[in-house]
Amino acid sequence: MGSANRISFVAKVAVTATFAAGAAFAVAPTASATDGNKVFNCLGQYFKTSWQQTCGSGGAGKTGTYHSIGTCTLETDNSITLTRRQGENYTYAGEDCTFNVSSVVTEYY
Numbered sequence: 470m471g472s473a474n475r476i477s478f479v480a481k482v483a484v485t486a487t488f489a490a491g492a493a494f495a496v497a498p499t500a501s502a503t504d505g506n507k508v509f510n511c512l513g514q515y516f517k518t519s520w521q522q523t524c525g526s527g528g529a530g531k532t533g534t535y536h537s538i539g540t541c542t543l544e545t546d547n548s549i550t551l552t553r554r555q556g557e558n559y560t561y562a563g564e565d566c567t568f569n570v571s572s573v574v575t576e577y578y
Contacts, residue, residue: 505537505573511553513537513563513573520563520570522549528558537575541566 502514502521509530514521520539529535532555538548547564563573 506575508535508575508577509533511535511575511577513539513575515539515570515573518568518570519565520547520573521560522551522563522573522575523560524553524558526558528556529553531555531577534578535575536578537563537573539563539566539570540572540574542569542571544568 500516502516505513505515507525510527511522511524511529514523520537522535522537532553534550534552536548536550538546540546544567547566549561549563551561553559
């Protein structure tokens with residue numbers, strides 16, 4: 470193998486390793502949710518721009534209406550209102566915010 474080919478091969482290996490390492494770093498971070506207030510075991514959880522209403526283990530503590538408001542930065546807040554049965558533990562996504570979710574408040578009525 471000539472020196473020009475050897476250098477080319479080494480360069481390809483280095484570039485491939487760099488892309489592989491970059492892909493690993495890009496995929497590795499997993500966003501964790503921040504919890505809002507909990508009402509009868511149900512709450513809002515939020516990430517950077519998305520949020521959801523969910524209930525913990527055992528589901529909703531009471532049958533009724535759960536209303537969650539996602540507070541968005543620099544835009545109108547988004548909300549979701551759900552009637553849940555006692556024990557229901559489905560997760561429902563709220564409408565995403567464009568820039569940032571700063572909190573989620575959940576009410577029961």
